[in-house]
Amino acid sequence: MPTTVLLPRWLIPIEPRRVLTEHALIIENDQIAAILPAAEALQRYASAEIVHLPDHALLPGLINLHAHSAMTLLRGYADDLALMTWLNNHIWPAEGKHVSVGFVYDGSALAIAEMIAGGTTCANDMYFHHGAVARAAIEGHFRMMVGCSILEFPTPYANNAQDYIDKALSCIDEYRGEKLVGFTLAPHAPYTVSDETFRLVIEHADALGIGLHCHIHETQDEIDASLKNHGMRPLERLDGLGLLQQKLVAAHMVHTTDAEIALLAQQGVNVSHNPASNLKLASGFARIADQVAAGINVGIGTDGAASNNKLDMFAELRLAALVAKAQSSNPEALPAWQALEMATIHGAKALGWQDRIGSLAVGKQADLIAVNLASAGTQPCYDPVSHLVYAADRTQVSDVWIAGQPVYRQHAHVGAFAATALARAHHWQKQIQETHA
Template sequence: MPRITLVQPRWLLQIESRNVLTGHALVMQDDRIAAILPQADAHTAWPDAAVVNLPDHALMPGLVNLHAHSAMTLLRGYADDLALMTWLNEHIWPAEGKHVSDEFVYDGTQLAIAEMIRGGTTCANDMYFHHGAVARAAIASGFRIMVGCSILEFPTPYASGADAYIQKALACIDEFRGEPLVGFTLAPHAPYTVSDATFGRVITLADELGIGIHCHIHETQDEIAGSLKEHGVRPLERLAGLGLLSGQLVAAHMVHMTDAEIALVAKRGVHIAHNPASNLKLASGFARVTDQLTAGINVGIGTDGAASNNKLDMFAELRLAALLAKGQSGNPEALPAWQALEMATLGGARALGWDDRIGTLEAGKAADMIAVDLSALGTQPCFDPVSHLVYALDRQQVSHVWINGELQLADGELTRIKLPQVAARARHWQQRIAG
């Protein structure tokens, strides 16, 4: 017998239609959304269904974190207030070289997933090493994840060079084929760490496998200056010549773009992962998000890693993205609340090629959804729930989270992940890393 649950919020946000429904129920059948209809009709059609009443809550799709390095939660606060290349070369990469392992990645990814679920994130587009450990942590946690298989030219304890990274990626993709909540991308780290030949192999393999590509691009001015010196062109021009710019690509950051580059990215259908907090913390700059959206580029929102943010709080990123767009453009109407919510839900789903299953609340889609309690003092009075979700909300107001129909957070408490165990592992790694 199918398991039927009627979820009855005060407000129901479908996202793409920009409708806020009241007096409606979402009918969940096992792992799917079966229907959205008036509550009285739902009770008539399914009189014996379980009922979840959410009288002061907004129900909406789960947030999609479009750029994350989940395992780096174990390096949260390890090296702060530094420029990107100093941060990477002198602190992060040496620490990773010493400590990163399957165990490190599993523990760090599960810590990140616990934090993300508690903040309303139901899916993440990850990029890191030890891809199998990332997948296993997500499967054990019931979390939806796109595992980005990092590829670089230089050796690390994980792999000896580009060929070895690619072979490990292919083996991992085969190992987890068919897992319902796990997908894979090839993730060449950045133009300054990947050769033309390796980019060519990545493009060919991604085409053959029918998977996406995830890459840091145009994050800093130094990156662009380095490309001009080494290749004689800006990174995007080089990557366009190699054939990388397509709808398969999720380009993280894309902070420094000319008008011509924005037009090119829009024409090629590239997706952008905007990371406002990380861009600010590393002083990378201010992405031209308003211009990107106006050009028709699909832009999602990411947190980046906890080592450069320092939290995986998508609601905080939503607010920051909307405010930065207004301040940068001088237009208070830039990036309104509805559009910010679309970026963090449907925009991320589209970028991952998963918009047929997540990103909106529609019949037939997976039941990846969150309930947010708007009865708290900081969200009173409530004239407009959409406004509060972007400008006023604290992530602790997320009360319920369902992923693929499974209740992962109930009244603010994790149901599957054992928080004391996750916290104990974080303390274990703190002691090891601190020496």
């Protein structure tokens, strides 16, 4: 790849908290080679490709810390329902009929196309047919942490917990060494995984040196059921099993006591806050301001498009900041800088990738987005960070680079990957509608 000089109006490295003007960022191969004054860059790199971004903020790509990418093909399939009704009566039956390698690849590809166009360059996924997710990420040139779902009950993908684990381990071995893809073991939730399976999953994750990903404390019903079946709340049970540790991403964490927040902070657990999904499923209001104040590393996720119904990290950014203020009765809770850090460097830390992505620094991977703030809705611009959180939307993302490669230029996808994904989505819509007519 040729050396590229990016000349934005504002350059926002995230770490440290500052906004640079009249600066350039240099991409060489897949890395950030330099950040320096624009005049010096133009002189030093006179023969490089120059990309002018005169009305744009340049910042790290956003990191979606909790997603079910393939479920994008079930967007709008079942709405306005409680979580367990939604799962038991609609989503799981539909998945039982349709989930296959083709479904997972095509759904993941569609999600990747949507996320790239919205400024997301990395997602922490959780689903089945992990090789199909990995292949979609590689072919879409998207950074993906592939979560290998593990449950006790049979699905079209696996027969029992051991079968899920075996397939996960095989896939992890197959894709070892891929630069854009990593893996976690993802026990689905406390109510779908036994103590024995949790212990086995932790043992394998420790042996492989990989992370863990689990839905925890999403609803009050989950907690009530745990008290009935185990005599304790889910977090207490999981702590006893050894799941609460620095390499765990705990999705949702809506219902937490003061003692549980302190426990999460003490154990170094990472939390994925998914405000839109929590609201749509009426799961509740997570105490994010309290969790952040306690020192917990909190990132932001969309959850799946079947429960959101969009993979829009700019919408999640704004919602996270607003809900935190209302929930805590504190207008100073989760200010714009903090929200933007949650969607970038905090997500990277949660995945153990903070040395690669999440901020703009020399030597890091060139996962970058340019956001055009010239439109009426983001003018005048006194503070670009404020606008990115409270005013801008995903349609203002103009350019995206992942590992130094342009994948979205001047509001258009590069290559045929996105167009093919869209065509396949129409195919699946017809098939699913005919099956459930």
